[in-house]
Amino acid sequence: MGVSIRFTDADRARLGVVDEWLAVDYLSVTGREAAVLQHGFDLDGEHVCFPSPSAWRKALVDTKVLDEQGNEILVDVLDADGQPVLDEQGQPRRVPKRRPHWGAELVVGWLALRRVGIHVPLAELDYDMDGLRMRTAPDPDTAATGDPGKDPASTPPTTSNS
Numbered sequence: 001m002g003v004s005i006r007f008t009d010a011d012r013a014r015l016g017v018v019d020e021w022l023a024v025d026y027l028s029v030t031g032r033e034a035a036v037l038q039h040g041f042d043l044d045g046e047h048v049c050f051p052s053p054s055a056w057r058k059a060l061v062d063t064k065v066l067d068e069q070g071n072e073i074l075v076d077v078l079d080a081d082g083q084p085v086l087d088e089q090g091q092p093r094r095v096p097k098r099r100p101h102w103g104a105e106l107v108v109g110w111l112a113l114r115r116v117g118i119h120v121p122l123a124e125l126d127y128d129m130d131g132l133r134m135r136t137a138p139d140p141d142t143a144a145t146g147d148p149g150k151d152p153a154s155t156p157p158t159t160s161n162s
Contacts, residue, residue: 002023002024002025002026002027002028003023003024003026003108003134003135003136004021004022004023004024004134004135005021005022005024005108005109005112005132005133005134006020006021006022006132006133006134007022007109007127007128007131007132008127008128008131008132010128010131011127011128011131015113015118015120015127016118017113017116017118018116019116021135022112022113022115022116023112023115024108024111024112024115026057026060029053029056029111033053033111033114034052034053036122037049037050037052037053037056037107038050038051038052041103041121041122041123042123043102043103043106043123048103048106050103050104050107056104056107059101059103059104060101060104060105060108061098063098063099063100063101064096064097064098064099065096065097065098065099072096072097073096073097074094074095074096074097075094075095075096075097076092076093076094077092077093077094077095080133100129102129105129105132106122106125106126107122108134109125109127109132110122110125113125
């Protein structure tokens with residue numbers, strides 16, 4: 001269970017990221033990473049911590065936005081060009097709108113960087129959240145091209161944090 005993320009070009013250059021898309025498996029957190037999450041980090045004077053990897057995962061998915069009647073607000077899934085992704089019936093694919101837990105979102109980028117051998121202290125990591133792209137589908141890069149990290153000709157579905 002996880003996602004692939006794409007940092008902005010500027011963030012990839014600044015962080016030394018080679019691959020366009022980086023995979024993050026939410027169920028694969030090492031002991032060292034769990035210890036960092038448990039100890040936490042300071043984010044502009046606020047201490048952010050997660051007592052366990054499962055608490056971090058819950059913070060990622062348990063922040064759906066509801067309307068006045070308690071119903072989930074749905075938003076369109078967008079492709080990399082900002083156009084709605086259509087389902088089998090030709091209708092826009094919709095997912096629940098989420099209110100991001102920004103500390104938990106930072107951890108996603110931190111884990112992605114660690115998986116490609118880039119070790120940045122979590123307390124020092126920062127990147128453009130508005131420009132970050134995520135896709136939840138299986139990695140089409142490997143399936144389409146056999147070469148992970150390169151974007152194939154077809155544009156995969158992505159979601160935005162906004």
